Amino acid sequence: MEEEQISLGTKEQKRATVLNQVLAGGLRLAEAAALLALSPRQLKRLKSRYRQRGPAALWHGNRGRVPWQAVPPEQQDRIRTLAQGRYLGFNHQHLTEMLQEHEQLRFHRTTVRRILLAAGLRTPRVRRPPHHRSRRDRMSREGMLLQADGSRHRWLGPQGPFWTLVGAIDDATGTVPAAQFREQEDAQGYLQVLQQVVRTKGIPLGL
Structure with a gap:
């Protein structure tokens, strides 16, 4: 019997990478849920399906959807x-x-x-009371999550030109593995910073 060929997109490949680390004991559920922007309950269900079916569990729901x-x-x-x-x-x-x-x-x-x-049945709208967001705990290990940001300032003094400092901050340690000055904040700058990180630290698990 010919085996089913499964092609995963970028999002699905990331999920597979994170789930493999969860199953191997390298990541806690809460950390994995944060990396994949899922609730712990959603991640538990996804983990269970992935354990049973492998990559097929990540096959996007739009494929083969029944009208x-x-x-x-x-x-x-x-x-x-x-x-x-x-x-x-x-x-x-x-x-x-x-x-x-x-x-x-x-x-x-x-x-x-x-x-x-x-049938005229819409999803109910629930009004929730306002609440203060609690600060998310940092990741437990270096390289799990990078935060990228740019800051525009007269870095060379009050009379100097404006430059944008584009950098990556490791969520677990608060360190800056790569940064560079740019005339303006742009995608090219972030890509070059990411290249620096990959060369010196390896590929981060999440961005």
């Missing part, structure tokens, strides 16, 4: 009924997760959303 009109009418009715009953008040993303995990209705979020919108 909502092709979903059997009885399943569409059940989705609408559950959305107005057992899962009343759930947004489309959370509803889709519940349908997949507990109701054996394994459809993409966009498919569920379109079924509900066709």
Whole structure:
């Protein structure tokens, strides 16, 4: 039997790299979730799927998605009924997760959303009280995450010209592995800084 060929995009390749480190014990779940901009709950589910299916678990949901009109009418009715009953008040993303995990209705979020919108059922808007953002803990090891920034200033004195200092800061240590002055902040400057980091420190896990 011919094996299925799976082609991963850049985002999916990054997820695979991070998940491999999690499974090997090199990264904590909280660190991996921060690197992938996922909640711990989302990362646990992704990790479980990746452990079972390998790279196929990262295959983007748009590929092979079933058009909502092709979903059997009885399943569409059940989705609408559950959305107005057992899962009343759930947004489309959370509803889709519940349908997949507990109701054996394994459809993409966009498919569920379109079924509900066709019936006039929009995702509920929840007004949350304002809250202060808590400071994120730093990464535990050097090279896990780099923060890049540019600062425009008269670096040579009050009468000197403006220059932009473009640099990379290691999130774990607060050190600056690479920086350079530019006439203005631009993509070329950031690329050159990243090249310096790769040459001297290796490829960072996250940017």
